[in-house]
Amino acid sequence: MIATDIGYIALVLAFVIAAYGLAAGALGAHHRSQRLVRSSQHAILATAALCSVAAGMLWYALITHDFRLSYVAQTSSRDMDLSYLITSFWGGQAGSLLFWAWMLTIFSSIAIMRSRMRHPELVPYVGTTLLGIQCFFFLVLGFLTNPFERLPVAAFDGRGLNPLLMDPGMRIHPPMLLIGYMSFSIPFAFAVAALVTGRLGREWLGAIRRWMLLGWAIQGAGLLLGAWWAYHVLGWGGYWGWDAVENAALMPWLTATAFLHSTMVQERRGMLKVWNLALVMLTFTLAIFGTFVVRSGVLSSVHAFATSSIGPYFFVFLGLIVIGSAGLIFYRLPKLQTEGQFDAVLSRESSFLVNNLLLISITGATFWGSVFPLISEVFRGSKVGVGAPFYRQVNGPLLLALVVLMGIGPLLAWRRSAPRAFWRNVRWPLALGLFAGLGLFLLGVRKPLAALSFASVAFVFGTILFEFWRGTRARSRNTGERFPVALVGLVARNRRRYGGYVVHVGILLLAIGVVSSSFFQQETARAVPQGESVTIGDYSLKNKGLFQYEDQGAQVVYSEMELMRDGQGLGSIRPERRTYRNWEDQPVTGVAIRTVYPAGEDVYVLMSTIDDGVPSFRVFINPMVNVIWFGGLLLLAGTVLCGWPEVVRKERALRVRVPKPSPSGA
Numbered sequence: 001m002i003a004t005d006i007g008y009i010a011l012v013l014a015f016v017i018a019a020y021g022l023a024a025g026a027l028g029a030h031h032r033s034q035r036l037v038r039s040s041q042h043a044i045l046a047t048a049a050l051c052s053v054a055a056g057m058l059w060y061a062l063i064t065h066d067f068r069l070s071y072v073a074q075t076s077s078r079d080m081d082l083s084y085l086i087t088s089f090w091g092g093q094a095g096s097l098l099f100w101a102w103m104l105t106i107f108s109s110i111a112i113m114r115s116r117m118r119h120p121e122l123v124p125y126v127g128t129t130l131l132g133i134q135c136f137f138f139l140v141l142g143f144l145t146n147p148f149e150r151l152p153v154a155a156f157d158g159r160g161l162n163p164l165l166m167d168p169g170m171r172i173h174p175p176m177l178l179i180g181y182m183s184f185s186i187p188f189a190f191a192v193a194a195l196v197t198g199r200l201g202r203e204w205l206g207a208i209r210r211w212m213l214l215g216w217a218i219q220g221a222g223l224l225l226g227a228w229w230a231y232h233v234l235g236w237g238g239y240w241g242w243d244a245v246e247n248a249a250l251m252p253w254l255t256a257t258a259f260l261h262s263t264m265v266q267e268r269r270g271m272l273k274v275w276n277l278a279l280v281m282l283t284f285t286l287a288i289f290g291t292f293v294v295r296s297g298v299l300s301s302v303h304a305f306a307t308s309s310i311g312p313y314f315f316v317f318l319g320l321i322v323i324g325s326a327g328l329i330f331y332r333l334p335k336l337q338t339e340g341q342f343d344a345v346l347s348r349e350s351s352f353l354v355n356n357l358l359l360i361s362i363t364g365a366t367f368w369g370s371v372f373p374l375i376s377e378v379f380r381g382s383k384v385g386v387g388a389p390f391y392r393q394v395n396g397p398l399l400l401a402l403v404v405l406m407g408i409g410p411l412l413a414w415r416r417s418a419p420r421a422f423w424r425n426v427r428w429p430l431a432l433g434l435f436a437g438l439g440l441f442l443l444g445v446r447k448p449l450a451a452l453s454f455a456s457v458a459f460v461f462g463t464i465l466f467e468f469w470r471g472t473r474a475r476s477r478n479t480g481e482r483f484p485v486a487l488v489g490l491v492a493r494n495r496r497r498y499g500g501y502v503v504h505v506g507i508l509l510l511a512i513g514v515v516s517s518s519f520f521q522q523e524t525a526r527a528v529p530q531g532e533s534v535t536i537g538d539y540s541l542k543n544k545g546l547f548q549y550e551d552q553g554a555q556v557v558y559s560e561m562e563l564m565r566d567g568q569g570l571g572s573i574r575p576e577r578r579t580y581r582n583w584e585d586q587p588v589t590g591v592a593i594r595t596v597y598p599a600g601e602d603v604y605v606l607m608s609t610i611d612d613g614v615p616s617f618r619v620f621i622n623p624m625v626n627v628i629w630f631g632g633l634l635l636l637a638g639t640v641l642c643g644w645p646e647v648v649r650k651e652r653a654l655r656v657r658v659p660k661p662s663p664s665g666a
Helices: 004-029 034-063 069-077 083-088 092-115 125-144 173-183 186-198 202-235 246-269 273-296 311-331 350-379 390-411 419-442 448-479 483-493 495-519 625-641 648-658
Strands: 524-529 533-538 539-551 555-566 568-573 578-581 588-590 592-596 601-610 612-622
Touching: 004 578, 034 069, 034 083, 034 092, 034 125, 069 092, 069 311, 069 539, 083 092, 083 173, 083 273, 092 125, 092 173, 092 186, 092 578, 125 186, 125 311, 173 186, 173 202, 173 246, 173 273, 186 202, 186 273, 186 311, 186 568, 202 246, 202 273, 202 588, 202 625, 246 273, 246 350, 273 311, 273 350, 273 588, 350 390, 390 419, 390 448, 419 448, 448 483, 448 495, 495 625, 524 533, 533 612, 539 601, 539 612, 555 588, 555 592, 555 601, 578 601, 601 625
Parallel strands: none
Antiparallel strands: 524 612, 533 539, 539 555, 555 568, 555 578, 578 588, 592 601, 601 612
């Protein structure tokens, strides 16, 4: 028996054990049999171990060049280095599904082990739901798209990884998105358990908030890395093209964002119970939809795999999720009565509701644009796609309204805000926004939508600064602490709130980068013979000649270009084109990017074609793109702050045990 046989046997055994665990968990929960429930939990641990064996065997086959396997021959070659052989694991359909299933088993084990003592009534149904999801993936892997399928005759060498994936970003971007999709299964399982058991109070919210936050953060990191990869590899001058697969990854992140906001209304006022359950179900449904889109081939995308036979199975699974989720919510409607009501339009809960409506509207518009080619094919007989202008026209105003709401919501009180008190809070942030808009006009910005966007960002910055200042001042007065110490103490004791503000600052930086690079991008394209230059804005680039070398099975042709600004040399950059063996029909553009400071703009150069030894270039000036990457990092840092409460609990325990040194510290 060879190692790859062990991998396939492990997958089949994982399916059998998952099916057993599903049955044992369902019967144990129904008959209140602790023996069967424990057996079901042991099955979850066993599937994690078996799936780990299968994953290890596939990596072993890739690293040892076992070209008896079809998957190894399709996604790797002898001239690839170790890092790309490891990356090949998720470079094809079967491997990426195995990675999805492997992470699902790991996360399922962690969720069950962490929750079995805290939520004993929910855990049997949580485990049963997760095992049901595992059964589907093991069924697909074991019998429909087997990563250990053998070739009739072993190949001497493989075709190699898709050239677009031969990039350092691919070592982390696909795993992050796959883990992000998968992690939404944990909140979904807890929501199912809450509906089945009827335990629909705040218990299930507490059980899943951090899981949803984790999934949201991982999916956000995957989206950010995807934008970075598109910017550096795809070579069209941008980072987000509203591609069907990009949209499919964005939509569950948007609905998870809505849930993380609306759950605060349920915690505080006992409202939006049905809405929050629906958001959890919708988020997982969209995660499976995204997995379906990538693997079915029904929508064209540079990110999608080729058309395969597993699409219909995912579609059926998707339908079962939708019908089951809707049925459970409808069944429990009598227990989901709201405990409060909206007392006033000018209130914190109303702002959260509008926030959710905007996020769902953006999700709906994105979904409609993504599936419109299918709808047009049904009714017109041919696929008609919608491009980026549609999304900009529809989602642009909605996103701008969402940014403005980020500045209004924190200034509103729960239940009801007096108009005079609201004006007292909003006037200084509003003044900052108006001042920013006026300043931009005086500086020559004549694009109204761009100026309005920047002014809105300034307004929200003002709100966040006001909130930090107001909270720190109150703590300093109450405790006698110096202002910096009071600020640190304020954040440490209210990590969820102020971590959220840090997340909002990250989103504002993203907005600055997106608006700047969208409205003020410059572009030119022309053929540039050796010794000649191309000029764009304040920059000129001189082609000093074409050169070539070989790298990991690729023939690389690059141009040495001298970059100057206003006559001052800024060094050389090297746009290139790579042609990989076995992928001659798919040359890859190697983008050259130089960020120029203090202007903060990217000189972005790509070599589009080479005709008779003369290269043609497309050159872009992209302002403030680096702000997007920094904003994304700040967003993730804020998320960590939101989900890290341990220090707060220790501080509270310390207050109980240690008396205050003086009344001023009370």
